[in-house]
Structure formats: structure tokens, C-alpha cells
Amino acid sequence: MDDTKNIFVIGLNDFNRQRLETLRGVEHYRFHGVIAPEAVYDTEEFDIAAMLEEATAQLEAFEGSIDAIVGYMDFPVSTMLPILCERFGTRSTSLESLLKCEHKYWSRRVQREVIPEFIPAFTAFDPFDDEALTQIGAAGLYFPFFVKPIKSSGSRLGFRIDTPEDFYQAIEQLRGSIGMIADPFNTVLEHARLPPEVAAVDGHFCMAEEIIGGWQCTIEGYVHNGQVVSYGIVDSLRYPQVLSFFHYRYPSGLPDPIQDKMVELTDTVMRHIGYDNAAFNVEYFWDEVQDRIWLLEINTRISQSHCDLFEKVDGVSNQQVTIDLGLGHRPDMPSRQGDFPMAAKFFYRVFFSDAVVTRIPSPEEVAELESAFPGTVIAIQVEVGQQLSTLPEQDSYSYALAYIWMGAEDSDTLLANYERLVAQLQFEFADIVS
Template sequence: MTRNVFVIGLNELNADRLRRLRGVDDVQFHPLLTPAQVSETQEFDIPAMLKEAEDTLDAFDGSIDAIVGYIDFPVSTMLPLLCRKYGVRNSSLESMLKCEHKYWSRKVMAEAIPDHVPKFTAFDPFDDDALSKIGEADLRFPFFVKPIKSSGSRLGFRIDSPEDFDYATEKLRAEIGQISEPFNYVMEQADLPDDIRAVEGHYCMAEQVIGGRQCTVEGYVYEGEVVPYGTVDSIRYPQVLSFFYYLYPSTLPRRVQDKMHEITRTIMGHIGYDNAGFNIEYYWDEVQNKIWLLEINTRIAQSHCDLFEMVDGVSHQQVTIDLGLGRRPDMPRGEGPQEVAAEFFYRVFFTDATVARVPSRAEIEVAAEQVPGTRITSYVSRNMKLSELPEQDAYSFAVASVWMGAHKTSKLLWNYEQVMKRLNYEFTDIAE
């Protein structure tokens, strides 16, 4: 019997990945909403998207066996609502919000793993006295601010002075509504404590600056059992907050990874998250031998799919599909053709610019051919403004991504340089 799995925001790249998974010969994958609606925009009308998704599901003449996704907001917060309505497996909306509502998440962490949580407080960026109230919460410069709900590194700022805070609040006031209004709708659907409901979607977090070697632990919970299955290093460009590449498997000491896995099992069990994938971002402060938990995401990291396929043999979408169908994930280890793999981000560090030239499709193909198995995605087109790119951090623009594998990290970095020599981007109207 064919089992029907609906995938929110399914595109052709991910459809190909899904068809290569284990145990899907009897699975039919169906798109639910388009990538343009859920990931290629900064406008999210969640009630309208839910209605369209429900209309599609109601009109389907067959069994609905799973509803899944691999994208951050708004997909991650729509999934529990749809799964609840159609009686398919996923974690509860409240357990997801304990991860995605950053203030609630920090409060829950402080209960279960207090030694791994920085000082934090919530604040209203529209409050002219916000900076003094942050000080009353025992947070001093430098600290970091970010929205209560965001995706990627969008609207995240390091604050070293009152001037930095003024700049950040100006940007937050101008742009936070794109996330806060749809997130408030999701919050209204949940059973929340009064103190959490009062911290609405337009609020922000101020947190003690933490640092060290950053990584992401990918994991899942199956019938109450928390299973971390892989750790990916997050390497930044020198002296800036922007990511240069993600590297799998992690080069952190085994004892550090084991401790992160222990923390992961503790916090996810405490939250009550179940029957879904997740990832947790950590820092290891090597000098103090201190592990900090940065944040929890209620999805697998899409950026890591190719890395797991290159090293382990299949994309870790295996986890998402198996859990959606109610079975223990059949995630292999070390069965891929490469020893290490990475996603590199080609970035430009402008305030804004106009794209004057992009590599042609043929040029991209030639560049990818420099290293077998390389995949390149360009995010810009000629004459567009960089500020039109969605989901960017506050310090740079990701112009392209390059996924590739190798037998060792040094060879991987050398290969990346050879590929990038073939890609020529040009920019005008540059605002430094």
C-alpha cells in the first residue's frame, strides 16, 4: 500500500534527496504550499497558508500518512497545527514553542541545565527605556540582542555601546513586524503560561555574549528517547559573526561532543519534545572548558542534508520521514563516499550593493566540475539589490553556497578555493 507524505515547501532539489532515502519505495511525496510562499519571501500570512494547506489536504483522495517539513519559521510552527488537525505524528505545539520562543526556551533551560545558560532578559525594542532595564537585569556591555522569534541570524546584533543599541533598535523597530505578527498568531493557538503569553512576538532577547568553537548537534526524539546522531562545526569568517562554512563531522574532542549529547538528552527530555527531529547550537569555550547552549531549532538543518549524504550515505531527511511515518529513524553512519563534507558560504561584506554580474549556468557547471560531487547554488540575479535577499545576517550577504566533500579537511579547503576561482560576481553602487 502506498503511503502519502506531504512536504511543506517541497522543491525539486529536496524531492530528489527524498527519493534517495532508505525505505521509501512505497512512499509518495506530495508538495504542500510552494517554496515561494514559505521560504523565498519575508511576508508570512499564516492563516491564509494554513487554509490553503488544509484545502489541499481535504481535497486529497487518499490516506494522509505524514506531514513534514525541513524549513524554519513559518514551516516549523505551522507543522504542529496541521499534524494535530490531521492526526499524524509530530511534537506538540507547546513543546515546539518551548524551543522557538527564545524567552520561554531560556527559562526552561535555566530549570534543567542552568550551568550552560548565559544571563538573559526579554525587552521591548519599542520601549525608550529598554537599555536601562537591560542593565537592571545585570547585563552589561557587550551583550547580544535578537528577536524572540527569528530564523538564521536575521536581526541579531552584538551590542558594545549605547550607539550600537540605538542602531539595533532602529532596525528591529522597522523590520520585526514581519516575524512578530505571524508568530503572535501561532502563540494564540497554544496553551501558554501567563508570563510567557505577555512576552509577545515583537519582544527581543538580550543575552550575555558567549563564544568559543561553535557547532550544531543534530538529533531526534522517538517515543520519548532522545537520540543525538551527528555534530556539525560552524566556522565563521575571521573577526566577524558571519558563517564561512559548516563542517561534518565535527572536529571537537570526543569528550566535548559526549557532554553536549548528555546536555541534549537532558533538555529535550525536560521540554517533553517527542517524535520529531531537532538541532541544538552550542559553543565550547576551550579556555574555560565551558559548554554554552545557544538555541534549539525544531527541525533538521537543511544546510546539513548534503553533508550527511556525502559522509553517511543519505540525507538526514531520513530522520524527518521515518519519524513522520511512526518508525525509528534508519540513519546510517559512515556509509557515504567522503570522509568530510562542508557547505561554504561565499559572502560579501557590504551594507548594500547592486549585482552587476553573476556567473552563467555554464560557468557554474564548469566551476562545479573542478571537484566531482560539488553542488553550487547562486542566490542572486543581475540588477537585484543585495538587500532584497531574505534571511541574511546583519553583517554580510550570502551570495552563493558551495557543497563539497573530500577525504580530509585541508583538501576540502583547497578544493573550495579552486572552485571559487571559476565564479565571477561583480557589484556596483556599493555601500560599505
């Protein structure tokens, strides 16, 4: 009897396939891609209806068993998964519970029901309403505050607002670009049963929130048959004076009582949402000065950026969690069985307004550096001739030229090795000729 399980991965690329082939039990799995990876990774245009139709046709044409349908990306993959899993009878959380995490206004409303003292003041607003700033003030939010779309992707279209001029500059960008995510997100909302107060706030709306900050971290966890499990906390450290991420570090250096409280809050809110049989990660701030914890946002997936960190420190990528849950099994993540006590993903960035790339490190140069720093993986994110402003999924302040995963004995060694490595990582640029 063939006990091989057919696991379908939306947007399966070579990078993830290689990682998946290292998981425990992989000899019993057969991985299949659903929807080409470039349709979800290398574009900012998402025709959700067409992708759902394409995925359904691919799955219906498959002659074997469909044992799991999984994905590792945020929008649009995360929002398609519950719809496809329901159609084909595989394990996933419900679409409504997922949207209580991903629809930022709905998410804040349900968080406020159970952990009100751990979330910022917030309100939704229509960026196409010329009176939006007045309405934000009427809701009790004053400068400075933060604005972002109801459904965002990464840090894109998120802005700190200190003055009316900041607001109107942000509004101009939001009006021009928000439809790229809002339109497909609204397609997903049509599949869900929404409360009237949430249905009135569609994907074209934005959020204004009180400024929160501090030591940022992410809890990686899952819910299996109603039990919430948090299995790791990753620190998110930023470049000085800007919002851009410098590196993710695992395990966290937060004080144990703070970590314990974040785990408790996560359990409370995920149970309240009704999220089940799926992975998640929850981002928090710890304001060390006020000794106050803030919940930033909930993501309905593992973080791909953290996979290598868990593999280096714990011994297996946390992709294992997604596969186990998709098959209906309780995940069994090892702890501290990897090759390194600490690991990080670094973002090598430039803070240009724009430029054209004229040189990148060659594959031979990359391989030599990876060999010189054992355990290191370097993923170049740009090509020669590319204009930086064409890079997808960038924040509003910088461009990430490379992702660099490294392991070490401690944080000081990690940082020292990174500085030695990037000193040898040669990029060159030219100004844009208008």
C-alpha cells in the same frame, strides 16, 4: 494491496524533491507539496492564518490517506506543522513543546530549570519601550551583550551591543522590521496554552543575552517515543573577526569528551521540554579557554544545510529522519557509509554595504566547476540586476552569493579545493546610483 505512503511536505521545492527521491524506501512513498515553496522561501511576509487555511483545504481535498505531514524549514513551516499534524492525526511533537524551543524567552526559562550552568544570563525586553536599556541593566546585563528577537529567522536582526549608541541603532532597525516575524508568530501563539509569564512576552519582544562564544557546533538529533538520539555533530566555522558563517563541516573536530557532554545535555533538555516524535538540532559553543560549554539555541527541524553533508559522509541525507518520524518509524541513519570522510557547506560572501549584481557564473560555468571537483554542488543565490539588500534571510554583516557543498579526505583538502574553486567563480557588481 497498495502500501504506498502519502507524505505531504510544506513548501516542497524541486531541490528538496530531488533529495527526497534518493531516500531509502522511496519506492513506497509518494511526495506531495503543500503550500507553494515561494510562499515560505522567497518572501519575508507570512500570513500564517491564510497558509493554515490553504493547507487545510488542500489536505481535506485529498482523496487518499494522509500518512505524514513534514517540513524542512524554520519559521513559518516549523510552527505550522504541529497544528496541521494534530488536525489530521499524523505524528509530530506538540505545539507547546515546539514553542519551548522556538520562543527564545520560554526556551531559556525551561533550559534554566535543568542546565542553568550551561546557558548565558538573559532577559526579555520590549524594543518599543524607551526605558528598555535601563531595564536590561537592572536585570544584571551589561555591555557587551547580544540582542535578538524573541522569534528570529537565521541571523537576521541579531546585534552585538557594545555601547548605548549600538543599542539605539539596533532598536531603530528592530522597531522597523520586527513585525514581519512577530505578527505571524503571534498568530501561532494564539493556538497554544502559554504560562502567564510567557504569554506576557509576545513576538514583538526581544532578548538580551550575555555574550557567549567559542567553537560553534550543531547536534543533529531526534526524539522517538521519548528516546532522545543524537546522530551527528556539525561544526559551524565563521569568517575571521565577524559573525558571518564561512562553512559547516561534518564530522566535528571537537574533542570526544566535549561531544559526549553536549550529547548528554541535549538528552537532558529535550526530555525536560517534552519534545517527541520529531527531529531537532541544538547549537552549542565550546569556550576552549574556559573549557565551558554553552547552549546557544534549539531548532525544531533538521538543518537543510546539513543534508548533503550527511549524504556525503554517512550515505544518506538526514531528511530520512524527518520522513521516518513523520510515518511513526524509528529512524535508522547509517554511519560513515558515504563517499567522503569529510564534507562541508561553504558560504561564498561579500562584505558590502550594498551593490547591484551585474554578472553571475553561467549554468555552463557552474556545471564545469562541479565536474572539476567531484561531489561538489554549487547553488547561486543572486541574479543579474538584483540589489544585494533585497536578498532575504541575510545576516547583518554580509551577503551570501552562493552556497557550495564539497567533500574531501580531510579539512585541509576541503579548504584548498574551495579556494581553487572560488578563484574561478566570477561575480561582478556595480555601485548603486542614488
